[in-house]
Amino acid sequence: MSDALGLSSNTGAGSQGPNHGSKENRSSRILVVEDEEAIAQGLVFNLRRKGYEVELEIDGAKALETARNQPWDLIVLDVQLPKIDGFQICQQLRIDGIFTAILVLTARDQPDDIVYGLKNGADDYMVKPFDLAELLARVEGLLRRAEWSRTHAPESSTAADPTDTSDARFEFGDFWVDFKTWQAKTRSGVVELSRKELAVLKVFTEKPNQVVTRRELLERVWELPNHPNTRVVDNVIVALRKSFEESSWRPRHIHSVRGVGYRFVP
Ligand code: CA
Secondary structure (H helix, E strand, O other), X not given: OOHHHXXXXXXXXXXXXXXXXXXXXXXXXXXEEOOOHHHHHHHHXXXXXXXXXXXXXXXXXXHHHHHHHOOOOEEXXXXXXXXXXXXXXHHHHHHOOOOOEEEEEEOOOOHHHHHHHHHOOOOEEEEOOOOHHHHHHHHHHHHHHHHHHHHHHHHHOOOOOOOOOOOOEEEEOOEEEEOOOOEEEEOOEEEEOOHHHHHHHHHXXXXXXXXXXXXXXXXXXXXXXXXXXXXXXXXXXXXXXHHHOOOOOOOOOEEEEOOOEEEEOO
């Protein structure tokens, strides 16, 4: 097993897990996505021995589902997988607003692929065959960083956090939105908005009557400033207009600024 991974390090049998004594007192949860059996088994065995809670998926479609539907602290993601490849999984998770740390394992060491993968939302990558000791160190580093940004993000991030507001309720026209309860008065009564709808409205209400570009929305709501696909933004706008506009062709509040983005008129 160890030989398949090209490692010879002592991973410290009997050593305490990395979370031993932590205030949360819970193991970090790691999803391993890898279809090569020897590597998969080696990863699962060694990560569990380090004290992590580990699950394995061996096909891309199943992995995407598992990654979406359960909370993970880290995903170790192979690139070449059956059904859906690792880069697509990574990209799709980010579009869905899931920002779990991702360590990509790639057999393709061409710079183009790596750059492409990282741009699509991976946090780190390792080229196969990798050294297990180095992988475990990077896993630990990514988990530490994820924990740090969880506890520090509200101050340091420019991302629109719809729940972070001193001014909970914003009124416009016949409508209102409450950023604390996620509820809004819409054309069809009081409903609960999605996190993305709420975050887009948050950006709008911070910049009334000003042009808000799609790029700004991608950056602040999706944290994907360079994503080429602005359809995710358009979809949320369509949903918001359904809630707050009599006519999407002649909007009163959410105006389109052709080729650029939107202007919110309260
Ligand atoms: Ca593979």
